[in-house]
Amino acid sequence: MASALPIDLAGTACLLDGRRALYWHAAQTLVLADVHLGKGEAFRRQGVAIPSGHTQADCDAIAALLDDYRPQRLVVCGDLFHDRIRGDEGWLGALQALCHRHRQLAFDVVLGNHDRKSAALPDLGMHWHAELVLPPFVFHHEPQSDPRGYVLAGHQHPVLRLRGMGDALRLPVFWQRAEQAVLPAFGSFTGGMAVEAGAGERLYALSESSITPLAAGTGAALSKGASRCVF
Amino acid sequence: MVQRLLSTHAIDDFFDARQWQILPFQRAAWQAYADGESMLIHAATGQGKTLAAWLGPLAEASDAQEPLRVLWLTPMRALAADTQAQLQAAADALQIPWQVGLRTGDSSSSQRSRQRKRLPQALVTTPESASLLLSYGDLLPQWRGLRAIVVDEWHELLGSKRGVQTELVMARLRQLAPELRTIGLSATLGNVEQAARVLVGPSGRVRRIGGEAKAPPVIESLLPDTVERFPWAGHMGLSNVEAVAQRLQQAGSSLVFTNTRAQAERWHDALRERLPAHPLALHHASLDRAARSAAEQGIRDGSLRTVVATSSLDLGVDFAPVELVVQIGGPKGVARLLQRAGRSGHAPGRGSHILCVPTHALELAEFAAARDAIASGTLEKREPLRNCLDVLAQHVCTLALSGRVRAEEILEHARATHAFAELDAARWQWVMDYVQRGGAALQAYPQYRKVQQDADGVLRIADATIARRHRMAIGTITADAHMQVAWMSGGRIGQVEERFIAGLQPGDSFLFGGRALTLVRVRDMTAYVRAGRSRRLVPRWAGGRMPLSSTLADALLTGYAQADAGAASGPEMDALAPLLTLQRDWSALPGRDHLLVEQVRSREGTHWFVFPFAGRHAHEALAALVGWRLSQQTPVTATLTANDYGFEVLASELPTLTEPLLRQLMTAEGLHGDLLAAINGTELAKRHFREIARVAGLVFEGYPGRGKSTRQVQASSGLIFDVLSRYDPENLLMHQAQEEVVRQQLDLDRARQVLEPLPHQAVVLATPPRLTPLAFPLWAERISSRVSSEDVATRVARMVASLEQAADRRRRRALRKAG
Structure with missing residues (x-):
């Protein structure tokens, strides 16, 4: 069983899953961000030889989460697709099958900057939103403050670099801030942006086997000076 | 006619x-x-x-x-x-x-x-x-x-x-x-x-x-007044600035060679401070061309007395010989020292003269060894590479752009080279599949097209965007991604590695091109700077660090053996005598007929130091091998460090090292396979893949001034490595990355030369009370990789605990200060 950790967001009980997902109990809603389906195809079209497979794997990972949590609703905070959809993508079938199997599921996607490349988005039963308000939360793609509620967003692909005791790791993080939280990128073919927690913020370093909460100051206690701490 | x-x-x-x-x-x-x-x-x-x-x-x-x-x-x-x-x-x-x-x-x-x-x-x-x-x-x-x-x-x-x-x-x-x-x-x-x-x-x-035979150069070492007992590899030999400055003042014209660009920056800075009126310039490969040309011209026309340079001046920049050449740090190779010495004194009747300045005491032994090797006429070889499929794939695409060549013609001239003389049909087919379909025929990559073949067999690249990008990316010089450094007011200063700039915040100062600069902002692969104050930070450029050549290592071990027998002579070995005595009292001297191993415990944990004297690359291989084999026996996260003399394995807990355990960890049996497994466990193959990915057209750097044009196809080579290893593990470029790491980065052949004779060699296993003079530079170096057989959670927990302890210590210090 993958790692999971209960956390409280805007006074609401949630469960953080080490597979880069967030589950909101009361609304039975699973939240993901930055899946970037079809990124390999986009590269191949440009003459860069990336093998196929990661999009299928990401679809399978979504399916596994849906099987585990059996949510009523799935929200993706933007960038479900990496590039304009042309209709000949091999994985569209897999996504279609997934949507068909879970057709009772409300599937809401906030438009991300990558999704906007498609003039017409494929009709697989999901609902597209510029933003989505489900109190106490407001779902955006790009992190921002919103007076209507606590913002859940993606876009930044936050990761943490940990160093110390002669060891080093780079892990995706869930970044909990005062008025918003940034989800890690879900897609397996995505890069990341190193972040540090500010005062009063928290980072949760995620791996399949563990979730490690880091208070402000600890993560910042250096990616830079860790080697000094060893001696 | x-x-x-x-x-x-x-x-x-x-x-x-x-x-x-x-x-x-x-x-x-x-x-x-x-x-x-x-x-x-x-x-x-x-x-x-x-x-x-x-x-x-x-x-x-x-x-x-x-x-x-x-x-x-x-x-x-x-x-x-x-x-x-x-x-x-x-x-x-x-x-x-x-x-x-x-x-x-x-x-x-x-x-x-x-x-x-x-x-x-x-x-x-x-x-x-x-x-x-x-x-x-x-x-x-x-x-x-x-x-x-x-x-x-x-x-x-x-x-x-x-x-x-x-x-x-x-x-x-x-x-x-x-x-x-x-x-x-x-x-x-x-x-x-x-x-x-x-x-x-x-x-x-x-x-x-x-060419004409020449008299051997005079090799003179600068002997420090006192030999530091604990040589520190990280330091730049700046304690000798005064002595070097005096010699530069006596000489009409001079060149000061360093081994790294960071060292050149530091020495240039220190000499300028010491000799403000002495016409002095800096020359290294990351400086803008105008600055380099000015330094070359200054040496030519005599307006400069001294140029501080890296290997950037080793290549045939043409100018009349100077009076004095200074080498800062161990030369690492006999041919290199000879070539640098050759920059001085071509005047008739005057041979060349080089002054060697140690950055740590043990380098004195290297200078003595280089002199011996030159006297006996032993020089290093350069091994040509073979079967680099990334270069061949690039070449095929390049010729396909001409739209005038058939596949058979390319194969014919490729096989006429030494590099691809033994290219077999299967690998050639893979290269053709790769450029046309992205991968082996059976798992062709959908949507991928780069090179297409006409009905009459002529290769073409039809897509104009792909063609343009390939032309921009041609080249196999593949250092890390570089960023331009330019003044806010305009004008380029040079280039530094992206990673160095990434570690800076706007407002931070660093020393570059002989000037203190402050970072203002970064845009489109350019770091904009203005004049700054602090000269504390110096960019570190990866690469360019040659390992100790086996030719020089042989001469060095001979020198130590002579010292052990009390038969060493010469100013360098005499100066080193006190340090060698300490090494012998606490442990033993290295030699050709035995392998020296030390085990030390400290606050950091248990250290194993092994000294095969096989050069940095082979030691990285041996460290990875020993670390990996150990991790197969017991869960451990070990830090591995290598330098030219040996390697260190450090972990919070290590089993007690016995001779049978060491012989078991260092058996030549299964070397190749174990090493491949070992490097998969470290980031080495991944790091090396960066170069291959760029040559083979899998990653594109941003280009200054057209930063955004390639962004939609930018992904880090590490990410591509992960995707390839999961979804196309048979990709020959991955195999090539592993083989190149094993052959070049890790010098498999030299590692084998250490392991194979070991069963017939004595092992001297010492447990010194603290770090010995030989071990100290390794401990101080800390350019390390890791091998781990523990899970992520354990490692995260330990790192976080150490960070928290450190934070506590800082808090207590702050409180004490406040109180």
Whole structure:
């Protein structure tokens, strides 16, 4: 069983899953961000030889989460697709099958900057939103403050670099801030942006086997000076 | 009938007018060329190799209407302009109406399109630009009149992927112009015969022409007043600034060579502070061309007394010899020290002289060993590379751009090179599949298209965007991603590695190009700076650090063995005596007939130090091997560190090291397989893949000024490595990355030479009370990799705990201060 950790967001009980997902109990809603389906195809079209497979794997990972949590609703905070959809993508079938199997599921996607490349988005039963308000939360793609509620967003692909005791790791993080939280990128073919927690913020370093909460100051206690701490 | 414009008289007059003498090897080269032969001319710097190569083709000149006759390849862009001026000047003086053109990545686009219409009679260019020229189909007829290809500094290209690229370019040109003669120019090296054969390929004929024998240089070491008992590898030898400054003041002109760019920056800064009125400049490969040219010109015209330089000045930048050459730090190789020494004192009756300055005490032994090796005439070899599929894939795409070549033609000339002489049908098929379909035929990548084959077998790249991107990316020089450094007010200063800039915040200051700079902002792969104050931070450039050559290591171990027997002599070993005594009292001296191993416990955990003296790369391999084999027996996260003398395995808990355990961990059995498994567990293969990914067209750097044009296809090579290892593990580029790591980065052959004799060798296992003089530099180095058989959670927990402890200590200190 993958790692999971209960956390409280805007006074609401949630469960953080080490597979880069967030589950909101009361609304039975699973939240993901930055899946970037079809990124390999986009590269191949440009003459860069990336093998196929990661999009299928990401679809399978979504399916596994849906099987585990059996949510009523799935929200993706933007960038479900990496590039304009042309209709000949091999994985569209897999996504279609997934949507068909879970057709009772409300599937809401906030438009991300990558999704906007498609003039017409494929009709697989999901609902597209510029933003989505489900109190106490407001779902955006790009992190921002919103007076209507606590913002859940993606876009930044936050990761943490940990160093110390002669060891080093780079892990995706869930970044909990005062008025918003940034989800890690879900897609397996995505890069990341190193972040540090500010005062009063928290980072949760995620791996399949563990979730490690880091208070402000600890993560910042250096990616830079860790080697000094060893001696 | 071709009318010869050049008579023997004209050549004699040309030399006489300059008060030069024609040397026998120059005559031999001209004769060989006239006889239609290819050749490798090997001679020390400053003997006139350029004229030996140039006058042969010039002697066959007929008029100013001729097509391209000579293609002159030089490894460094910085040298190209110099060479062009030199060749043109000689042609003009001899009244040959030839145009010598220049074409490098720095050439303007108007210059380039003029050249494409009509090439000059001679063209000076780099291997990358030459490769690019082969991508233009309309140039094809112009190559057919080519008579000579000259490869300058062949010893620099040999042993690198740029050398492989050069081999492919030459082979293609021979296909187009079958009468083509090849002239290689090289410094002295240990495998001249092989270097000559690689130049022309396995079926080519080649002559070797050697320069004049020279008297060995005087090698003098700067002996510190007191030898520090604990040599610190991280430090730059700056305690010797005073002594060096005095010698520089006495000498008329001088060059100060360092091993790294960071060292050059530091020494330049320290010397300028110590000698404010002394005309002094800095020269290294990351500086802007204008700054480098100014330093070269200053040495030439005497306006500068001293230039602090890295290996950027090792290559044939041409200037009169200086009076004194200073080498900062261990030379790492015998040939390199010899070449640097050769920069001084060509005046008749005066040999060359080099002053060697240690950055830590043990380097004194290296200087003594280098002197011994030079005396016995032992020099290093440069091993040519083979079967670099990334370079071949790039070459295929480049030729496909011309739209005039069939696959069979490419295979034919590729197999005529040393690099691909043994390319088998399966690997060739894989390369063709890769460029056409992305991967092996059975798992063709959907939507992928780069190279397409016509019905008549001609290869093409139809997509204009892909074609343009490939042309931009041609080249195998593949250091880390670089960022331009430029003033806010305009004007470039040079380049630094992206990783260094990424670690800075706007407002941070650093020392670069001899100036303190403050970072203002980063945009489009350019770091904008203004003048700053702090000189504390110096960028560290990866790469360029040669491992200790086996030639020098052998001489070094011989020196230690003599010291152990009380038979060492010479100023260096005498100065080292107190340190060697301490080493022997606490542990033992290294030697040729035994392996020295030390086990020490400290606050950090248990350290194993092993000293095979096989060079940094082989030690990285052995450290990875020992760490990995250990991790198979017990869950452990070990830090591995290597330097030229040995390696360290450090972990919070290590089993007690016994001789049987050590012999078990260091058995030669299963070396190759275990090493492959070991590097998969570290980031090494991944890091090395960056280079292959770039050559093979899998990643693109941003380009200054067109930062966004390639962004939609940018992904880090690490990410691509992960995707490939999961979804196409049979991809031959992955295999190549592993093999290159094992062969080059890790020097498998030298590692094997350590392990194979070990069963018949004594192991001296010492448990010194604390770090010994030999172990200390390793401990201080900390350029380490890791091997781990623990899960992520355990590792995260331990790192977080250590960070929290450190934070607590800081808080307590802050409280104490406040109280």
